[in-house]
Amino acid sequence: MCISDCAVRKWVRIFKGENPRETVLRDRKRSGRPLPASDTAYREKVECMIRANRRVKQKEIADEIDISKERVHHIVTTVLCYRKVSARWVPRQLTxxxxxxxxxxxxxxxxxxxxxxxxxxxxxxxxxxxxxxxxxPECKAQSMEYRHKTSPCPRKFEVVASxxxxxxxxxxxxxxxxxxxxxxxxxxxxxxxxxxxxxxxxxxxxxxxxxxxxxxxxxxxxxxxxxxxxxxxxxxxxxxxxxxxxxxxxxxxxxxxxxxxxxxx
Structure with a gap:
């Protein structure tokens, strides 16, 4: 297995750190464990955003409350038990x-x-x-034919011009x-x-x-x-x-x- 010259140079810069004479082999200090996204505060924020706009996207919720989109999906579908459905067409709007x-x-x-x-x-x-x-018109069962896997799929027309x-x-x-x-x-x-x-x-x-x-x-x-x-x-x-x-x-x-x-x- 060969490593590119660019990757080797990148690793050298990482190990040297700010001081070229000092080799850093330990992990740098980080911000710590991320906050849990399923606590009551986040649930209430997501609930309020959904009630305010039923068409809000999960990406918009994640950007607004500063959590990942995966956690927003978990809160919406699992914790709050929401599901996104399409509107149903009806003939008329009754007065x-x-x-x-x-x-x-x-x-x-x-x-x-x-x-x-x-x-x-x-x-x-x-x-x-x-x-x-x-x-x-033929139903689906009546139009069934024996074909090989490489054979083209048969077609039937719902509307005939003549x-x-x-x-x-x-x-x-x-x-x-x-x-x-x-x-x-x-x-x-x-x-x-x-x-x-x-x-x-x-x-x-x-x-x-x-x-x-x-x-x-x-x-x-x-x-x-x-x-x-x-x-x-x-x-x-x-x-x-x-x-x-x-x-x-x-x-x-x-x-x-x-x-x-x-x-x-």
Whole structure:
């Protein structure tokens, strides 16, 4: 093993010290043992900084209270039991009035369930629309292939350029699907189109749910809440459940009910 000339000269300067004639073989005096970073004082300082700024970085805490970043990580994760999480995306920011209206409607639904029981749930008829593709995408298990380690990984495409999609409308209750239909090419969902769907739904209910009173539950989109649609609902004698704004979580997912083995967007 050979040592470079630069390293030898550096060691010589260290051993000689300030006085070239004196050789220093003992450790120089140091500041001593570092202060423990997990005592109560440091914990309180870290706690105050986190409460003041929930997005503060561990490096900023270490620079502020003059301790190592590793000790800050230990205090934050082990001593204080904090963990950094990302914000969750939500569709809308509800105002105070929206929250109050949502609470009132949920209270009404809960009181009605307490009064009627399971009969109330069995009478709910949910309607929804969703875009579906003209083909069934393969799941992960269906696309598995035997390959060598050096072989390229197979790829599948979630969206195909030539694939077309169509708007699918479905109504269902606890017993199953009651009515479904697809939007014709070139048409859009407006009040007139939705009213024709409600008329077909009423005829279907007379055949398959003759001895049961159904309560329609749909969202608050414009074709569902327009004046023409409300007049048609009264003429067809279809009662609806109150649905607050931006409350898509009230209805069960359409994919799970109608497409248990496929995906829809």
């Amino acid at each position: 105070v009035e929206m929250k109050a209206r949502r609470k009132d409607m949920f209270t009404q639904l809960l009181e009605r369930y307490n009064a009627e029981g399971e009969a109330f749930l069995q009478s709910i008829l949910t309607g929804d629309e969703s875009w579906v593709h003209h083909y069934d 694939a077309r999609k169509v708007l699918f409308t479905v109504f269902w209750d606890m017993e199953g699907v009651v009515h479904m239909g697809f939007l014709e090419q070139g048409q859009t969902v407006n009040s007139e189109r939705y009213i024709s769907t409600l008329r077909a739904l009423k005829l279907r209910l007379r055949r398959v749910r003759r001895d049961k009173d159904s309560i329609l539950q749909h969202d608050d989109t414009r074709p569902h809440t327009s004046r023409q649609t409300q007049d048609a609902l009264r003429q067809l004698e279809l009662t609806t459940l109150p649905h607050p704004a931006y409350s898509s979580d009230l209805a069960p997912p359409l994919t799970i009910i109608c497409f248990p083995n496929s995906r829809s967007t």
